[in-house]
Amino acid sequence: MTSNTEDLDSIAVNNFREYLQIPSVHPDIDYGPCVEFLQRLANEIKLPVQVIEPVASKPVVIISWLGQSPNLPSVLLNSHMDVVPVMPEEWKHPPFGAEVHDGKIYARGAQDMKCIGIQYLEAIRRLKENNVQLQRTIHCSFVPDEEIGGAVGMKQFVKSKTFKELNIGMALDEGLPSVDDRFLVYYGERCMWHVTFHCPGQPGHGSLLLKDTAAEKLHNLMSKIMAHRAEQVRLLDSDPDLTIGDVMTVNVTILNGGQQANVLPSELTMTMDCRIPVTSDINEWSKTLDTWCAESGEGIYMVQSRFENAKPTDISEENPYWMRFKESVDDMGLQIETRIFPGGTDSRFLREMGIPALGFSPIINHPVLLHDTDEYLAESMFLRGIEIYMKLISSLGDIANDEN
Ligand SMILES: [Zn+2]
Structure with missing residues (x-):
């Protein structure tokens, strides 16, 4: 079955909006609806999915796309399912309505970071439809409680047996939007x-x-x-x-x-x-x-x-994953700037495990509205992000054996 771009775009936008409408907002989050939604999406794209609970009621959803050489280290695409609280009376549009106004999707989590979770999956959907087959396995992880420090989320996940079995070689996680036309890539944290x-x-x-x-x-x-x-x-x-x-x-x-x-x-x-x-x-x-x-x-x-002072990810020629990432963004003609993240993200737990991790949110020319009122993402930017991930995933997932 091959869908045309228009269909794929509307599928992606609908899924994004549906995910945003799930109020996985602190405190006391019931992750059940997120898990069910992601399981349904994985089944639809025909990807195996597992749900583990390193801590009770704090599920981690792992959706995998198997590579042709499953023994090679895999690529992890991480996102968190939780969002920070809102003051609904201060919002122009309901924060869990995911309404579209002037081409902008308004909701808590539109930038931080439900957009990215869906972009990963929709990128894989399209690559599969194009009959692309990668060498390496791609795992998409959806983790809980990043917004309250990740102590019962990513921090526990990286210690689990399941995590070890995923054999992760490198990871992508969230970054920050930029207000101009440079994409920001974060390779470390204070x-x-x-x-x-x-x-x-x-x-x-x-x-x-x-x-x-x-x-x-x-x-x-x-x-x-x-x-x-x-x-x-x-x-x-x-x-x-x-x-x-x-x-x-x-x-x-x-x-x-x-x-x-x-x-x-x-x-x-x-x-x-x-x-x-x-x-x-x-x-x-x-x-x-x-x-x-x-x-x-x-x-x-x-x-x-x-925190343990996790060493930043190597962004020199020594790191083949970084070189691939850089090559891909150059090929796409994207302008990037490498930075140290001002706050903390789940990437630090990955870096502490010695896994190279890059914080990247494919959002440019947007105000930075993480944790702010009227958080939104333009629909066109959301869709462009899917194309960017298609390129990044296919390139990172195809690094041959001898390179790493
Ligand atoms: Zn975030």
Whole structure:
């Protein structure tokens, strides 16, 4: 059976809209409807599908297109099924309506990232219809809970027996849309580091001038953080080649302590979100934090949590997957820019496993509306994305044995 392009386009758009209409929105997501929808789609395209639950009620859907040399490392096309909450009253159109206005599809998840999940599958549908057969197996994974850190999603999936059996050689995952005509490709992420400073202090009456108060220590620390922040702002402003992913960001996000206006607290706490660029030395930063505490007053201690600093994916000639990716986008005449991702995505769990991963969302000339109101994707961009993936998938899936 061969369908014409018009039919294929309307099938793809309908599937995209149907997926968007499933409110897989935090908190307490029921992934059941997403799983059923994806299973139905896989059956329709005649692709084997498996559903595993590394954590109960947190399913991972894996849809596979078998290659002719299934022993070669496979290509993973990852997307997440969950979306972030909405404030419906602020939206022009219902956030789970997936209505089309002026050629734009409005819905939560239109950019982040239900578009990509469907584009992968529709690209494979078309390649199959064109009787393309690839060397390598392509796996599309649909994971839960990326938007709340992936701790019970991708992080568990990569540890599963099923994941190991997929024998993944490289992966594609989400990136970010661009506001101009350059496509953005992300090859690494900064290291996320959260620190809570505990500043103990002399308790007592608020009417006195006691020594060694918690607020003085907090003030000293805050000054150091803000000076460091200002330095990074200057650095970013001074060099047009730098993006936010290339500098360190520090932000105070939580302040706590005190119970009554006339009572000095015995402790105040302050939480800071830091993102460390891949070029920075993690140990140096750790020493800086120790020094800040020691200089800011007696008894300050930190509670810290941070991600393992996953090495960025190699984007040199040494990496055949990268070379293939680059060749394909060049062939298509696409302008790309390689960057470090400013936040965190599931790619980091893959990179920690030593799997090369590229963050790529084929969206250009769009406002960046991830997590924002009136999130939309133009229908034409969605369809162009399918063509881009057709080329990328067929090229990455056809790397011969001797290359990797
Ligand atoms: Zn996302």
